Amino acid sequence: MSPKQLAQKSFVRVLGLRGPEFFDDFYRDFLGRSPEIKSKFAGTDMERQREVLRASFYHMFDYFETRRPNVRLEEMARRHARNQLDIPPSMYDEWLNCLLGLLRQHDPGFDAAVEEAWKAVVMPVIEYMRGLYE
Ligand code: HEM
Numbered sequence: 001m002s003p004k005q006l007a008q009k010s011f012v013r014v015l016g017l018r019g020p021e022f023f024d025d026f027y028r029d030f031l032g033r034s035p036e037i038k039s040k041f042a043g044t045d046m047e048r049q050r051e052v053l054r055a056s057f058y059h060m061f062d063y064f065e066t067r068r069p070n071v072r073l074e075e076m077a078r079r080h081a082r083n084q085l086d087i088p089p090s091m092y093d094e095w096l097n098c099l100l101g102l103l104r105q106h107d108p109g110f111d112a113a114v115e116e117a118w119k120a121v122v123m124p125v126i127e128y129m130r131g132l133y134e
Contacts, residue, residue: 004064006117011057014107022106023050030098037091052076064121069128077129089130096122 001009014022027046031038041049059073069077080087100118104110 003117003120004061006114007121008061010103010107010109010114010118013109014103017108018106020050020054022102023053025102025106026050026053026098029102030095033094033098037094040085040087060121060125063125063128067124073125073128077132080129081132082134087129087133089133092126092130096126 018025027041027050031041055072056076059070059076063069063073079085096119099122100115103114103118107114
């Protein structure tokens, strides 16, 4: 199975078991990781945020195959840049650790291969987003 298929199956398992709660879990954990991260979300409508995060996974799966950002992914990356949300490149490590930690906790099929597959899918997107920071 390709990394994309492994990660997609993991995503389906987790959403099947956890449903939208998964995204609540994600932001609870992520915002709790540092005051700097929390302050970035000071004015955020978290209900909308959970929904846009859910959608962004499909753009990430897509990017894994095409290596070409679709319009939504490009807009998303540009929003995180220094001149907009100003998300420093270092914060993405926490983002990925948070995701992997939750998957480890909630995906009954999680193992080393699934972890590698998720990294293979998400890291290129993170690299792309970091590349648009300046
Ligand atoms: C691969 C990693 C990430 C993905 C897929 C992602 C996804 C998204 C998406 C889809 C949006 C909505 C953009 C829109 O308004 O249309 C967003 C907004 C946002 N993201 Fe990220 N993000 C990532 C990393 C981060 C990191 C590391 C931070 C650090 C704090 C962060 C902070 C924010 C903030 C503050 C917003 C704006 C919320 C608002 O509108 O008030 N993101 N993100």
